[in-house]
Amino acid sequence: MWKITKNDKDERREETDIMANRVFQSVIYQMKDSIKRSTGVIDETGTVVACSDLSRIGEVQQLDGVDRSNVESFLRDGCTYRLFTANRPGDYAVFVEGTDDIAAGYAGVLAVSLHNIKQLHDEKYDRTNFIKNVVMDNILPGDIYAKARELHFATDVTRVVLLIRVLQGTDVSAYDVVGNLFPDKQKDFIFNISETDTVLVKEVKKGISREDIENMTASIVDTLSGEHYIRAVVGIGTTISSIKELATSFKESQIALEVGKVFDNEQSVISYDNLGIARLIYQLPTTLCDMFLKEVFKQGSIESLDSETLFTIQRFFENNLNVSETSRGLFVHRNTLVYRLEKIKKLTGLDLREFDDAIVFKVALMVKKYLSSNPAKY
DSSP states (O other): OOOOOHHHHHHHHHHHHHHHHHHHHHHHHHTHHHHOSOEEEEOTTSBEEEESSGGGTTOBOOOTTOOTTSOSEEEETTEEEEEEOSSSTTSEEEEEEOSSHHHHHHHHHHHHHHHHHHHHHHHHTOHHHHHHHHHTTOSOHHHHHHHHHHTTOOSSOOEEEEEEEEEEOOSSOHHHHHHHHOOOTTTOEEEESSSSEEEEEEEOOTTOOHHHHHHHHHHHHHHHHHHHOOEEEEEEOOOBSSGGGHHHHHHHHHHHHHHHHHHOTTOSEEEGGGOTHHHHHHTSOHHHHHHHHHHHSOTTTGGGOOHHHHHHHHHHHHTTTOHHHHHHHHTOOHHHHHHHHHHHHHHHSOOTTSHHHHHHHHHHHHHHHHHHTOOSOO
């Protein structure tokens, strides 16, 4: 395992900048014969990092008085300069010998070209982009470890994937809020996959329990709603110990949200590990679910149960099939509850006071709810 330190970060950035400078040099040198003027690139310190005249590489140009955050181009010492951005305004500037319109044209073309090349280069060596590709299953399994070695990325760290879905929001971005909550970009990775969905790949330290992860997730939801008026739900995948399993954890977080939407609309934090029998039902073909309902119930019998009866059944299950506790909770006489249970038995053939019948009925209600959600499965 690699331990990330400040020096490691500085060294990686320096290494990435060196590789980018080599790309700049390659482009500048290939255009040398076509442009027939001295051209080059300077970095934010004014140092020439690429040039058609190789002897000038490393030379530091004095650009005092130039506010590189507020200009696109400027003239200095017989050259035309055109800025292009990598990560911050004024990161780089291309220069072309001459102050005429031709020099300005060359500088403009080079600036656009090198800017696009730098973006592609950064994406190639960007850790978050790499993690996004792994999570979205956009990289071949055999390439994952090779790319991880190239980026000096620890592959055996315990992580978990959280899918944050905004249901109702404001102008504030959930991505920005979550990014501020988890600022360590060397350990935690955040990216958007749609207008409403943000993914957080969180490192899990030794000793952190599943309950701790759920509490942390609840705090994310509370921060979004309490401070920024963003209503969101979060699906939690299983904790994994290998980078190649990130895609699996992400898919589980998606399933958690979908299952939660069908079976537990009140929860804002849904963990894949806690889905229980709902996860099994969700993964069944709809044809099998239809067959189960027809075998368990008489035709139309489940539809004959009114809302009051269904509410009674729900409370009966919540009280572990205890008639006395349920009747007290419903503020009805015990005999009234027994009468309702007998009515259910007559309609469905299932006596909810019997454990086996209660299990069948509970599962059947969940299957019915699942089918009512119109799942796109066959």
